Amino acid sequence: MGEFDLIERYFKRSTPPKSGVDLGIGDDCALLAPAPGMQLAISSDMLVEGRHFLSTVNPEALGHKALAVNLSDLAACGAKPVAFTLALAMPRIDEAWLAGFSRGLFALADAQGCALIGGDTTAGPLNICITVFGHTPQGQALLRSGARVGDDIYVSGWPGQARLALEAFRGTISLPEAAFAQMRTRMERPEPRVALGLALRTIASSAVDVSDGLLGDLGHILQRSGVAADIELDAINTIAFRAHSMPGNGPFDLKFMQEMVLAGGDDYELVFTAAPSTRTAIQALSTQLCLPLTRIGCTRAGSGITLIDEQGQPQAPAYASFDHFKG
């Protein structure tokens, strides 16, 4: 099977025309036409074997994750997914792998209304590069630069669990079967917080998705907004306990669990800031989406992050964010 057959068989589908997509796969370019008054939000992520996923990963899960990490960037901007391109390098054509990969990819794409409009395939070490496109009304995108002094800081969902799964894979911790299964799902099939991002467009002042670690990614908001943050360990402990409390789990190592939550990475949750006046709206949103939205601190004038311990005393932070050339 050659390059063109491969595309035909696994990546070209007869899907109904999608609003905003004028031309999909099959020409030199795809053509998008955002409606007047809409901006096109664009993000690109590259996944490499051994760095972003293990060679043993289920190809269907990998197809899901490759798109999910990109949709997570749209979510962080409050953009509605429209389309994506896929560039794929593979050592050889493995039809079983391709069938699984494309199944996982399209399951998520269909669920999010996101059409594959083009890309590239080539021989080479396994590498998946997806670029996603979303719509957001002019001037309404959630940016990293929008946080104001006195905003609350929130994180969605279950940060730390993806990293716990990785540590279990690495053998540095052992997890009971049920807990491992759930955390492995968080690591291998992260759910991009698209619905949350769309809802936050009119509520939050800034947002970022957690790919490299909660504190590290929050740092991007602080830097671009020119504010500092106090993060309350009481709230982090709540998240840590929530992550940890599954049937059969062993003794609770608070310090280790705090580190998982604050510096874990690979979570694809959203960290966002919002004025205290929005607390009721955020609580209602949490209920509506069945998704924890945990207030973990607030912004203040200055720079950097201060951890506030359970006695209300400042601590020096000790966690570095994940760096793809160091981690």
Next chain:
Amino acid sequence: MGEFDLIERYFKRSTPPKSGVDLGIGDDCALLAPAPGMQLAISSDMLVEGRHFLSTVNPEALGHKALAVNLSDLAACGAKPVAFTLALAMPRIDEAWLAGFSRGLFALADAQGCALIGGDTTAGPLNICITVFGHTPQGQALLRSGARVGDDIYVSGWPGQARLALEAFRGTISLPEAAFAQMRTRMERPEPRVALGLALRTIASSAVDVSDGLLGDLGHILQRSGVAADIELDAINTIAFRAHSMPGNGPFDLKFMQEMVLAGGDDYELVFTAAPSTRTAIQALSTQLCLPLTRIGCTRAGSGITLIDEQGQPQAPAYASFDHFKG
């Protein structure tokens, strides 16, 4: 140096705001806003070491080529370059390499008015994935599907020379120094035919860029337009002789040179079709752009490609297009 310093040092630049680009590097997404009535043309290409370029390639030339092959897709659609994203996997941070690569990349980007708006960097086997964005007025993009029976078929420039350089690198042919230098430039620093593509928007009926070989890529036009092509070897010989005629070149092997022109690949010239009524306009365009635009045949009802020999007799074609999983 970490991932963020790397981006800061080599890929983030303080360039003046560009029309159509609302937000560039530094947030979860970039934001584009095409003017009303404009479509956004999008294409993505992935380049892998050992497959698309030799490990010995000059990084500055590679930076040029990685963007050029993408701009070539915009050219084939008649789209005006606006912006691009870059995803880059590298085995390690090599500052000399990055300095050269980004210099070559930005020299071409600046020449074409194309802004880097985002992307990704990661550790991994060397892989360069660029996605480009261009503007084209609604409904005016050049498509592969537009060829009509009785159209002329043209190719721009010097197809075959890039492949001659590759063969010289492989040692299957030897070229005199001056010829090798020129052909190596065609292979390593292809010039995307952007100005030609823009001009053809109102002249040509269809277009494609030659990446895998003239006949193979022409085949995409024929298939999508539902027409056949007669290609005249007399015209191919003209191109072959033009490619070959440099100081000190050895004996002229016509059959080999025909193969280079028809199946060479990696040329990034445009193949296009146009009604015979546009011949004068195309001749004038060739003069204006200082670029050969050679009529190589015409379309007719039916399917497939027939080579017409120097005596006007049909030949069976014997050249396969380049396939990244076979070639």
